[in-house]
Amino acid sequence: MQPMQLDPTDPVALTKALIRCESVTPADAGALDVVKAALSPAGFRCDRKVFVEAGTPDIDNLYARRGQTGPNLCFAGHTDVVPVGDASGWTSPPFEAVIKSGVLYGRGAVDMKGAIACFIAATHRYLAAHPEAPGSISLLITGDEEGPSINGTVKLLAWLKERGETLDACLVGEPSNPQALGDEIKIGRRGSLNGEIVVHGKQGHAAYPAKADNPVPKLVWLLDRLSSLVLDTGTANFEPSNLQVTVLEVPNTATNVIPALARAKFNIRYNDLHTRARIEEWVRLQCAAAARASGARYDLTFSGTGDVFLTKPGPLVATLSQAVHAITGRTPALTTGGGTSDARFIQAYCPVVEFGLVNATIHQVDERVAVADLETLTQIYQRFIAGFFAAHG
Numbered sequence: 001m002q003p004m005q006l007d008p009t010d011p012v013a014l015t016k017a018l019i020r021c022e023s024v025t026p027a028d029a030g031a032l033d034v035v036k037a038a039l040s041p042a043g044f045r046c047d048r049k050v051f052v053e054a055g056t057p058d059i060d061n062l063y064a065r066r067g068q069t070g071p072n073l074c075f076a077g078h079t080d081v082v083p084v085g086d087a088s089g090w091t092s093p094p095f096e097a098v099i100k101s102g103v104l105y106g107r108g109a110v111d112m113k114g115a116i117a118c119f120i121a122a123t124h125r126y127l128a129a130h131p132e133a134p135g136s137i138s139l140l141i142t143g144d145e146e147g148p149s150i151n152g153t154v155k156l157l158a159w160l161k162e163r164g165e166t167l168d169a170c171l172v173g174e175p176s177n178p179q180a181l182g183d184e185i186k187i188g189r190r191g192s193l194n195g196e197i198v199v200h201g202k203q204g205h206a207a208y209p210a211k212a213d214n215p216v217p218k219l220v221w222l223l224d225r226l227s228s229l230v231l232d233t234g235t236a237n238f239e240p241s242n243l244q245v246t247v248l249e250v251p252n253t254a255t256n257v258i259p260a261l262a263r264a265k266f267n268i269r270y271n272d273l274h275t276r277a278r279i280e281e282w283v284r285l286q287c288a289a290a291a292r293a294s295g296a297r298y299d300l301t302f303s304g305t306g307d308v309f310l311t312k313p314g315p316l317v318a319t320l321s322q323a324v325h326a327i328t329g330r331t332p333a334l335t336t337g338g339g340t341s342d343a344r345f346i347q348a349y350c351p352v353v354e355f356g357l358v359n360a361t362i363h364q365v366d367e368r369v370a371v372a373d374l375e376t377l378t379q380i381y382q383r384f385i386a387g388f389f390a391a392h393g
Contacts, residue, residue, distance in 0.1 A: 115173030
């Protein structure tokens, strides 16, 4: 692969070059080299930052900016991808980027190397027509979105703040459309909180329960209370909050042994009726009530990143909606569903919206994108860039 020879206005060629980098998180495998090579000829200053933290993988990140003045329109994305799964089940090898019948196959095609390619191509096209853009364009690209998200976007944002860089608005290129380009723009996300409950008992023989203390029924009691209570019925902008038990385990494989402890993990997705602190307090109260009724001795811990956020409809949302409608003829719904993204970090620095490709095949065997969609998304992004700077001109 020779990225310097790529046509930076061609989103298909750029997507293929990125897919051919086997950047399964946390590996970079040359993906950021492709991005840098495509941006540098247009006058982008490209900074590579590797962040390190004990016990986590080292992550290579890139921040590229063209221009010195505001407003600074940022595009955020990630070049890392999830594992390929069963490689034998792919129509073509997952990192060969093969086009068949107008469809490009490859890991990362839609999540989200395709969107990165489209934004780069859109930027080159915009700058060709507007070489004196009234502001700055930047790209914040991480290799840690599919991983623990510790040494990626969150640290790159902190680094930008330390050096006095300001982001005025951000577009995250996550695949936001369920069926066709123009379906949805993400204007927020529910918060996500992970919890773990460990109920302690006393190991013993199943035939002599009086000599043991079985933690399993007590854990079930706690989980039943947490799972059966309704947090809310949703709000104007968000789906109802929900709690899902995701892991149940005991350190025991023998059917005639009462285990010494039982463990469960759960995830709560919560809307704008709550904050993380209030959700944690609600869980503590419910567990305490269930423990009093069951006699459970337990430990409760929380983890997770990202509180609920909403980018209220305004100039940024309107500019993107107008760009989508102008190119596709569709009026996108403004939604907040789905999982988390790095927008949860960016929202603390500037208004952020999400719009990318169709998400029907993300993380699947035979992840793929219609070649026509890459061109359409490029045109949407170009129109969005033009509209953003026209509004700030």
